[in-house]
Amino acid sequence: MAKNNSRTARYALGKSGITVTPIGLGTWQFAGGHRGISGWYWPDLPDLTAQQIVKQALDSGINWFDTAECYGNGRSERLLSESLKLCGVKNGDVTIVTKWWPALRGADSIRRTIDDRLRALDGYSIDLYLVHQPWSLSSVSAQMDAMTALVESGKVRSVGVSNFSPHLMRLAYKALKRRGLPLAVNQVKYNLLDRSIETNGILETAMECGATIIAWSPLDQGMLTGNYHEDPSRMKRLGLMRRKMYGFNEDRIEKTRPLIDTLKRIALKHDATISQVALSWLIHFHKGAIVTVVGGSKPAHIEDNAKALYLELSSGEMAEIDQVSCQFRQH
Numbered sequence: 001m002a003k004n005n006s007r008t009a010r011y012a013l014g015k016s017g018i019t020v021t022p023i024g025l026g027t028w029q030f031a032g033g034h035r036g037i038s039g040w041y042w043p044d045l046p047d048l049t050a051q052q053i054v055k056q057a058l059d060s061g062i063n064w065f066d067t068a069e070c071y072g073n074g075r076s077e078r079l080l081s082e083s084l085k086l087c088g089v090k091n092g093d094v095t096i097v098t099k100w101w102p103a104l105r106g107a108d109s110i111r112r113t114i115d116d117r118l119r120a121l122d123g124y125s126i127d128l129y130l131v132h133q134p135w136s137l138s139s140v141s142a143q144m145d146a147m148t149a150l151v152e153s154g155k156v157r158s159v160g161v162s163n164f165s166p167h168l169m170r171l172a173y174k175a176l177k178r179r180g181l182p183l184a185v186n187q188v189k190y191n192l193l194d195r196s197i198e199t200n201g202i203l204e205t206a207m208e209c210g211a212t213i214i215a216w217s218p219l220d221q222g223m224l225t226g227n228y229h230e231d232p233s234r235m236k237r238l239g240l241m242r243r244k245m246y247g248f249n250e251d252r253i254e255k256t257r258p259l260i261d262t263l264k265r266i267a268l269k270h271d272a273t274i275s276q277v278a279l280s281w282l283i284h285f286h287k288g289a290i291v292t293v294v295g296g297s298k299p300a301h302i303e304d305n306a307k308a309l310y311l312e313l314s315s316g317e318m319a320e321i322d323q324v325s326c327q328f329r330q331h
């Protein structure tokens with residue numbers, strides 16, 4: 001594998017002026033075992049493991065981190081800031097993305113809760129602030145006005161959305177444009193087993209709006225590692241919700257096996273892993289339009305995944321993966 005530890009490429013987050021490594025660290029797992037919205041989803045993750053994960057990400061060249069209010073009601077944000085401090089990272093050395101949780105809330109909550117986010121991040125600035133879901137009681141325009149006010153008061157640097165449809169993305173883009181701001185990103189699910197943004201208008205609209213896509217679940221929560229194809233009994237260890245939501249079942253293992261076999265064959269040629277090939281495809285196929293945040297529950301996951309930053313597939317390999325996975329364009 002061609003390795004370049006000095007510098008990896010930097011991709012722009014829309015027209016925000018922020019550039020990042022094409023792979024960032026997702027920290028939903030840091031909420032594991034904790035109460036509150038979404039903390040129940042992952043098993044308990046000890047503080048020490050989270051600290052080791054953050055250190056591994058930094059050591060591997062990753063320069064940005066994705067967290068959210070709803071990941072354990074701020075636990076992920078707190079654990080991220082504590083871990084960055086222990087690694088000696090100063091404010092501004094890395095890029096931080098966090099998200100406002102809109103369910104059963106209006107746009108006024110954006111202003112009312114921002115200081116909680118900043119307290120949880122304990123001295124680290126919010127470079128990019130996202131509306132996590134299109135579920136607010138307020139209009140998109142009112143939410144974007146509230147987000148703009150945060151930029152104007154210096155509480156956040158730029159604004160984006162997550163899980164927004166093409167129509168809602170356009171509304172957000174127009175509302176921000178009226179106030180002189182770009183829509184930096186739409187953070188949505190995208191991976192080789194779910195390519196629906198290529199056909200449902202999300203990718204096209206993001207490009208029209210000059211926004212970057214941040215792909216979440218780039219490994220389909222582990223399905224794209226090949227580990228479950230190698231030994232399907234490993235699926236029994238996963239929580240029921242994860243098995244149901246992500247289709248960890250025998251049928252899907254068989255349906256996806258041709259893709260995993262292709263990735264494995266290509267990985268062997270590069271002395272790489274299946275995960276690295278899946279991630280390298282994802283960050284290169286759309287030529288700068290997509291970056292990704294990948295999560296892990298062990299430092300070894302991050303060490304493995306970050307090597308994808310240095311893995312270059314040939315155009316033939318990229319096309320072959322595209323072809324074998326194109327059935328997953330429709331979801």
Ligand SMILES: NC(=O)c1ccc[n+]([C@@H]2O[C@H](COP(=O)([O-])OP(=O)(O)OC[C@H]3O[C@@H](n4cnc5c(N)ncnc54)[C@H](OP(=O)(O)O)[C@@H]3O)[C@@H](O)[C@H]2O)c1
Nearest residue numbers: 026027028216217218219220221222294295296297301304
């Ligand atoms: N905006 C949104 O609505 C939204 C939604 C979902 C996620 N996100 C963000 O996106 C990030 C990534 O998504 P995700 O965590 O759902 O999915 P993911 O990154 O595709 O998968 C993460 C899981 O895959 C397994 N894994 C990762 N790397 C591995 C490796 N090299 N070898 C073996 N197993 C590996 C681990 O499972 P085990 O822990 O079981 O070993 C890990 O917890 C999240 O952390 C979060 O920041 C955002």
